[in-house]
Each structure stands twice: as C-alpha cells, then as structure tokens.
Amino acid sequence: MKQLPVSSLGFTLLISALLIGCNQSASNEKSGGSDGKKIVVGATMLSMQNEFIVNVHDEMAKKAEADGVELITVDAERSALKQVEQVESFIAQHVDAIIMNPCEVEASSPAVTKALAAKIPIINVNSETSTKPSAFVGSDDVESARIAMKFIAEKLNGKGNILMMHGYMGQAAQIKREQGAQEILKQYPNLKLLAHQTAEWDRAKGMSLMENWIQSFGSQINAVFAQNDEMGLGAVKALTDAGLKDKVLVVSIDAIPDALQAVKKGSLDATVFQNAEQQGAKAIEAAVKLAKGQPVEKETLIPFQLVTKQNLGEFLKQ
Template sequence: MKRIYFSSFSAIFLLSVFLSGCNQSTSSEKSGESEGKKLTVGVTMLSMQNEFIVNVSDEIEKKAKELGVELITVDAERSALKQIEQVESFIAQKVDVIIMNPCEVEASSPAVTKALAAKIPIINVNSETTAKPSAFIGSDDVESGRIAMKFIAEKLGGKGNVVMMHGYMGQAAQIKREQGAREVLKQYPNLKLLAHQTGEWDRAKGMALMENWIQSYGADINAVFAQNDEMGMGAVKALTDAGLKNKVIVVSIDAIPDALQAVQKGTLDATVFQNAEQQGAKSIETAVKIAKGEAFDKEILIPFQLVTKDNLAKFMK
C-alpha cells in the first residue's frame, strides 16, 4: 500500500511541475509580446499649411522614431469638426495615446472629452481647450503678446498708432496673444489700437489685410503686431510694396526661418521665438510616460524669447 501511495504522489507531483512550467512559459511569452509591442500614438494637427505647426509635427515625428513609437498623423485643416472625427477614429483604432494640436478652444473640446471617456490619454500640444486634457505641452501665449507689444511701445516711445493681425479666431493662441497685447496697451494711453482683424495665421491673407489698412490709414500706421510670422511676413511685403516699410515697425511671433532671415535683413523688426522643437519632443516623451504608467508633468510651459538683430545669432541654424 505504501508503495502504491508513493507512486501516485510522485505522478501527481511531476504533473503539477509540468503544468507549472507550461504556465510560466505561456506567461513569459505573453510578457515578451507585451514588451515588444510598439506604442501607437494618434496625432491631429491644426493645419499642415502653417510652417510653425509643420515644425512641431516634424519634431514629434523625429522624437517618435528615437523612442520607437508608431505615429498616425492627420491634418485637421483648421476644422474643429474634422478634428473631433479624427479623434473618434483614433479611439476606434485603440491607439495608446492621442496628441492634439487644437483648432479651437471651445469647438475642439469635445475631442478631449471623448478620448478621456474612452480611457485613452490625450495631450494638447501648442494650443489649449476648455476641456482639461491629460497633459498640456506648450507656451504661455499671453506672455508672447506682452513681449511683442512691449517692444513696439518702447520703439515708439509710448506714442503712436498700432494695427493688430489676429490669428484664427477662437483659437487659444489668438485669444491669449490679444490679451497680452492689450494688457501692455493699457499701460500706454498714448499708444492707440487703430484697427484689428483676423488674417487667419495666413501669409497671403495677412498681406491682403495690410494692403487694405494701407489704403484706409496710410501714413497714420506706426506699427504692426502680427500674432504669427506668416501674417507678419505678409504685412512686410505689403508695406515694402507701398514704400512704407522703413516708416512702420513690424513684430510677429514664432521665429520661423523666413522671419529670422527678415530680421537679419532688417525688414522685420523683431519676432518672438516659440520653441517648436521642445513642444514636439516633450509631447511624445510625455505620451510615452503616460502609456507606461510613469510619473509625468501635467503641464509643461516653454518660455518665449524676443528675437532682434542683437541676439539673432543665437536662433539662426
């Protein structure tokens, strides 16, 4: 009886060891598969017709390659409705994280809400929404408006007429850059805002708007604040064609290569540097941290910097 009992016990013990080994092997294989799986990030950008936005997108792509992240990048073409649909598509594709460069503060907010409801982290890059995302990577646009208008105020000695070109109305950058500019204008009662209108971040529209203002106000214009370089370059072209550029100060924001060259030539008086490289890189780095369950910063603000001929060399590549 003892012999039979021992044999049965041995058989059961060997079987359990065998099964345990199989389970460990299966578990190990699954773990390996999970570790080997590439993270997939869906990216929706405001407009790939805008040079600064393209620069941010390029940096996202560059950093994604370094980190082994698979990207699905789409262009919202300035449509908040299209952007929401793109986020819905990312949700259906079950991406790990979504990066959104919002078209509008309010109208793009449902995209954030939908992503979070689907338990997919969403990061806003460069621009904001009313709905709070998992993280925000960008800069304080109020600061950039203050920097630009302060430069104008000092150059004009606190007295003169300014026109302001708005970006795409309803977008965070447009709202906040105007806010910053108006804060400075309040400090200079003799600095008048002669006119303000949207150029929709576009060079051709900025040029056309400047041509209209030249016809309406002519030599009364002392300075132009364009909320981005594309519109600023359009304003420079219109003023140059009208023979007025040497009498009018033009300041814009972003420090894209064209603007830096214009500052070097003296046709653009100043631009405000916004760091596309850091915005793009940090958005992907944050996406990876979130996907891996690591600690991450919920807000990263990258400072703006005034660029003039005096410090131009620092920003030229």
C-alpha cells in the same frame, strides 16, 4: 565539420537564448511595450499648411522614430469638427495615446472628453482647449504678446498708432495673444489701436489685410503687431510694396526661418521665438509616459524669447 560536445552545445544555446532575451528586453524598453508591441500614438494637427505647426510635427516625428514609437498623423485642416472625428477614429483604432494640436478652444473640447471617456490619454500640444486634457505641452501665449507689444511700445516711446493682425479666431493662441497685447496697451495710454482683424495665420491673407489698412490709414500707421510670422511677413511685403516699410515697425511671433532671415535683412523689426523642437519632443515624451501609466506634469510651459538683430545669431541655424 567538428561537432561540439553536448555540454558545449547546451552552453552555447543557453548563451544565445540569454542574448536574444536581452535584445528583446532592450527593444521592449525602447518601444515602451512590455509585450514587445510598439506604442502607437495618434496625432491630429491644426493645419499642415502652417509652417510652425509643421515644425512642431517634424520634431514629434523625429522623437517618435528615435524612441521606437509609431506615430499616426492626420491634418485637421483648421476644422474643429473634423478634428473631433479624427480623435473618434483614433479611439476606434485603440491607439495608446493621442496628441491634439487643437483647432479651437471650445469646439475641439469634445475630442478631449471622448478620449478621456475611452481611457486613452490625450495631450494638447501648442494650443489649449477648455476641457483639460491628460497633459498640456506648449508655451504661455499671453507672454509672447506681452513681449512683442512691449518692444513696440518702447520703440515708439509709448506714443503712436498700432494695427493688430489676429490668428484664427477662437483658437487659444489668438485669444491669449490678444489678451497679452491689450495688457500692454493699457499701460501706454498714448498708444492707439487703430484696427484689429484676423488674417487667419496666413501670409497671403496678412498681405491682403495690410494692403486694405494702407488704403484706410496710410501714413497714420506707426506699427503692426502680427500674432504670427506668416501674417507679419505678409504685412512686411505690403508695406514694402507701398514704400512705407521704413516708417512702420512690424513685430510678429514664432521665429520661423523666413522670419529670422527677415530680421537679418531688417525688413522685420523683431519676432518672438517659440520653441517648436521642445514642444514636439516633449509632447511625444508625455504621450509615451502616459501610455505606460507613468506620471507626467499636467502642464509643461516652454518660455518665449524676443529676437532682434542684436541676438539673432543665437537663433539662426548654423
């Protein structure tokens, strides 16, 4: 084999070194670490049995992979106590940032306090705590309920009997969606709230609660506002089984795929779209920026949108 002259060999090695350096620099820029080490983000989610929360997490995972971020996810299983312990574990692991999807406004707050005391940025996604985190990414849940209840009020011409299904009591979305619904009810004195109770964001529990309400109120029911689609779809099933669905409006929140199909079929009258993709992706963006010591918006709010048969095509995935 022909040998390269010493000067050519030196030049080749220099070019190789420069190329390796450039590649390492690009890799470091993508992962966010100036030392080439990946940014590590710990995430604790309210419940991985809830479809919308899973959708938010899936988008977080996609964005993390695209950005070269290591994402460690744990399921709080609706326990604020467990969630606080999970954040303590992330602190002990010295993660670069924490994303929390809070179980409760008050009971999950100590997790925020502990992370901030350890000088680890913490981002609340989708739901809030009374203790303010480094950043919040989500939507205004008061707005979502206003949109849903306004639709019901207009469809009933401002008069009728309504039932409301609450989410997990004490969680920010439940508190704020009740607030938004009550605001609209006050504007329509001829709308009566017959009953309201929790079904804990759960489809089977929503169905069971609706069955009980049908026994109690029967033909008096004009509309149901469910604070999420899972409960709304449970209510639709119970009303359909009882032969009452054609006489009762059902509106819910999130616009999960099953709900969009139900709107298409006409069994669910409307849902309110909450953007899981943007919430998940922007939570990772905030975590990466904070881990790098860069400034972020304290609050990123993504608007809700009413979904009916008329505009359904905008939301159905092709």
